[in-house]
Amino acid sequence: MGDHHHGPAKGLGRWLFTTNHKDIGTMYLWFSFAMFILGGFFAMVIRAELFQPGMQLVEPAFFNQMTTLHGLVMVFGAIMPSFVGLANWMIPMMIGAPDMALPRMNNWSFWILPPTFLLLASTLFMEGGAPAFGWTFYAPLSTTYAPPSVTYFIFSVHVLGLSSIMGSINIIATVMNMRAPGMTYMKMPLFVWTWLITAFLLVAVMPVLAGAVTMMLMDIHFGTSFFSAAGGGDPVLFQHVFWFFGHPEVYIIILPAFGVVSQIIPAFSRKPLFGYDSMVYATASIAFLSFIVWAHHMYTVGMPVAGELFFMYATMLIAVPTGVKVFNWISTMWRGSLSFETPMLFSIGFLVLFTIGGFTGLMLSIAPSDFQYHDSYFVVAHFHYVMVAGAVFSMTAAVYYWLPKWCGRMYNETMGKTHFWISFIGFNLTFFPQHFVGLAGMPRRIPDYSLQFADFNMMSSIGAFIYGASQILFLYNVIATIVSGKPTSEEKVWDGAEGLEWTIPTPAPYHTFETPPKIDPAHAHS
Amino acid sequence: MIRLSANPAIDTVIKLVTVAVAMFAFVFVVMVPLYNVLCDALGINGKTSGDVYTSVPAAVDESRLVTVQFVATNNEGMPWEFGPSTTAMKVHPGAVNDTVFYARNPLPKAMVAQAIPSVSPARAAEYFHKTECFCFNQQPLEGNSAADMPLQFIIDQDLPRDIGTITLSYTIFDVTDMAKGSIAVR
Numbered sequence: 001m002g003d004h005h006h007g008p009a010k011g012l013g014r015w016l017f018t019t020n021h022k023d024i025g026t027m028y029l030w031f032s033f034a035m036f037i038l039g040g041f042f043a044m045v046i047r048a049e050l051f052q053p054g055m056q057l058v059e060p061a062f063f064n065q066m067t068t069l070h071g072l073v074m075v076f077g078a079i080m081p082s083f084v085g086l087a088n089w090m091i092p093m094m095i096g097a098p099d100m101a102l103p104r105m106n107n108w109s110f111w112i113l114p115p116t117f118l119l120l121a122s123t124l125f126m127e128g129g130a131p132a133f134g135w136t137f138y139a140p141l142s143t144t145y146a147p148p149s150v151t152y153f154i155f156s157v158h159v160l161g162l163s164s165i166m167g168s169i170n171i172i173a174t175v176m177n178m179r180a181p182g183m184t185y186m187k188m189p190l191f192v193w194t195w196l197i198t199a200f201l202l203v204a205v206m207p208v209l210a211g212a213v214t215m216m217l218m219d220i221h222f223g224t225s226f227f228s229a230a231g232g233g234d235p236v237l238f239q240h241v242f243w244f245f246g247h248p249e250v251y252i253i254i255l256p257a258f259g260v261v262s263q264i265i266p267a268f269s270r271k272p273l274f275g276y277d278s279m280v281y282a283t284a285s286i287a288f289l290s291f292i293v294w295a296h297h298m299y300t301v302g303m304p305v306a307g308e309l310f311f312m313y314a315t316m317l318i319a320v321p322t323g324v325k326v327f328n329w330i331s332t333m334w335r336g337s338l339s340f341e342t343p344m345l346f347s348i349g350f351l352v353l354f355t356i357g358g359f360t361g362l363m364l365s366i367a368p369s370d371f372q373y374h375d376s377y378f379v380v381a382h383f384h385y386v387m388v389a390g391a392v393f394s395m396t397a398a399v400y401y402w403l404p405k406w407c408g409r410m411y412n413e414t415m416g417k418t419h420f421w422i423s424f425i426g427f428n429l430t431f432f433p434q435h436f437v438g439l440a441g442m443p444r445r446i447p448d449y450s451l452q453f454a455d456f457n458m459m460s461s462i463g464a465f466i467y468g469a470s471q472i473l474f475l476y477n478v479i480a481t482i483v484s485g486k487p488t489s490e491e492k493v494w495d496g497a498e499g500l501e502w503t504i505p506t507p508a509p510y511h512t513f514e515t516p517p518k519i520d521p522a523h524a525h526s
Numbered sequence: 527m528i529r530l531s532a533n534p535a536i537d538t539v540i541k542l543v544t545v546a547v548a549m550f551a552f553v554f555v556v557m558v559p560l561y562n563v564l565c566d567a568l569g570i571n572g573k574t575s576g577d578v579y580t581s582v583p584a585a586v587d588e589s590r591l592v593t594v595q596f597v598a599t600n601n602e603g604m605p606w607e608f609g610p611s612t613t614a615m616k617v618h619p620g621a622v623n624d625t626v627f628y629a630r631n632p633l634p635k636a637m638v639a640q641a642i643p644s645v646s647p648a649r650a651a652e653y654f655h656k657t658e659c660f661c662f663n664q665q666p667l668e669g670n671s672a673a674d675m676p677l678q679f680i681i682d683q684d685l686p687r688d689i690g691t692i693t694l695s696y697t698i699f700d701v702t703d704m705a706k707g708s709i710a711v712r
Binding site for chain 2: 168169204210214
């Protein structure tokens with residue numbers, strides 16, 4: 001027991017065998033950034049091809065592989081692991097726990113990820129090419145007409161599903177069992193709340209995804225006919241199963257982002273979060289509703305009118321709890337002592353752009369309108385406003401916000417703000433015109449387009465290159481901070497920040513809260 | 527809450543793993559059968575019931591005629607000549623009607639085909655009863671041979687009066703490779 005306060009082990013073994021939540025969180029964050037760069041590279045190929053009409057750079061088949069891998073890598077490799085990494089770092093520190101509840105499983109759930117994505121990326125070099133059926137891998141495109149590499153894809157999805165389920169079980173077990181005495185559920189920081197609910201969603205729907213790919217595997221290799229009409233199956237069944245997973249999945253991506261901005265906006269408004277309780281209930285409502293709206297992704301597949309109406313009204317209902325959240329964030333800022341450091345800029349950027357994405361989502365929820373918008377660039381614009389300006393902006397905000405606590409050094413504020421403005425302009429230049437070309441009828445996932453879309457597509461491509469380049473600045477800023485940032489030892493790096501993570505020394509020691517902190521019973525949530 | 531382990535974290539893990547396993551099973555034992563049952567019961571996707579219709583023939587409704595159109599499609603790569611002998615029939619609800627579809631295998635090798643029906647409008651699917659259909663079974667044909675495949679159907683007397691035309695579409699699939707075992711076909 002004498003050796004209890006040891007620091008990290010030396011060498012590569014530290015990272016391979018670590019059970020420390022901070023080490024694992026760090027690995028998740030770096031891995032997800034690497035995947036963000038990889039997925040971003042695929043996006044650059046797409047935008048380069050679409051820079052001008054006509055076939056310019058790549059073959060259509062390769063273009064399809066790029067759109068597929070871009071989606072898969074960004075959703076499963078970049079966004080989801082980045083928030084799991086953040087959860088690993090922050091949840092124990094926010095609830096006063098010494099580590100995650102299941103540290104060894106935590107190690108495993110990270111380390112099965114890199115080989116999985118290596119396997120997925122290796123399909124690019126296989127005969128027949130990488131999967132080219134879109135990240136939604138609709139049957140029969142992904143079964144009857146799939147390239148041979150589809151089996152590698154199926155295996156990858158199985159393993160990354162396993163990783164997500166293990167990570168979620170760990171988060172739930174931590175939050176339910178390891179809160180410091182006095183840290184009641186309704187005192188937990190909102191980031192912990194949103195992750196707790198997200199983790200339940202993951203445990204419920206990742207197995208459904210596993211089921212969908214298992215059925216594909218059986219159709220391809222074992223002669224079943226789940227999705228093959230010839231054998232009595234139905235390709236439409238695939239869409240139902242996929243979106244039964246897929247819709248909760250989009251909330252899995254966005255709820256932790258909600259949690260992050262719910263931490264940051266109060267800190268830079270120097271006011272407690274407005275409507276904490278309603279935030280918790282709104283999050284839970286969104287999670288519940290996410291299970292009964294899946295068919296709004298497939299209005300055009302041929303459903304009875306009663307079905308279309310049910311899914312339309314249920315989808316519109318989600319705007320209510322989401323609106324509660326947006327108004328709560330705005331009310332938090334109302335008459336606050338605002339300051340606009342980089343994390344706050346990204347949070348406000350999130351708020352504005354996510355709301356735009358929410359509104360276009362509302363437009364898409366209207367079944368008769370959706371028949372016009374379906375599979376057009378309008379849909380692409382919509383989900384990039386919620387995935388990029390929602391999830392990625394909030395993740396970026398989180399890195400700037402907690403980076404000083406993690407490494408005990410301040411990032412370069414000027415560079416951070418520059419990163420924000422270049423990102424903000426680049427992002428909007430990329431995706432705002434896509435609303436227009438989408439409404440005018442440009443279909444998604446097609447490597448060529450009619451001449452009348454040329455100008456907007458060129459703008460989109462230029463914006464994408466700007467947005468992509470701004471991430472290099474981000475990477476440089478983070479590395480420069482870690483290597484040579486201005487040291488800080490203030491516990492509370494931001495004067496308005498609240499929460500247990502700001503009561504421990506800066507930089508955060510390797511082991512924290514080995515004895516549980518005292519929670520002031522009168523103190524409100526943080 | 528029932529405690530499954532003295533260690534509260536292990537207790538949580540056991541419960542959550544159970545949930546995950548149950549959700550995986552849910553796909554196969556609930557979602558897939560439920561989808562098929564719902565499509566059958568509600569006629570969604572224009573699926574007609576795969577079972578032979580055996581209800582007692584009631585009175586023929588002489589007061590109206592319903593047009594039944596026949597459409598035949600070959601799935602991609604299916605070389606058979608396949609089509610209805612008549613493209614449309616006018617029938618009374620309740621009456622028993624017979625027609626045949628023509629099929630010819632132009633290749634020198636024996637092949638097995640499976641026809642998959644779909645009824646449009648989908649609302650009419652549950653009123654379209656087949657007492658005999660080549661789609662109930664896989665259809666083998668020797669190389670360079672042809673066959674007439676029978677279809678016997680009854681339009682239900684309860685067919686909503688606003689439906690005047692029903693289109694029955696068949697897509698024919700090459701299932702030679704799958705035909706080793708018998709596959710239950712709906």
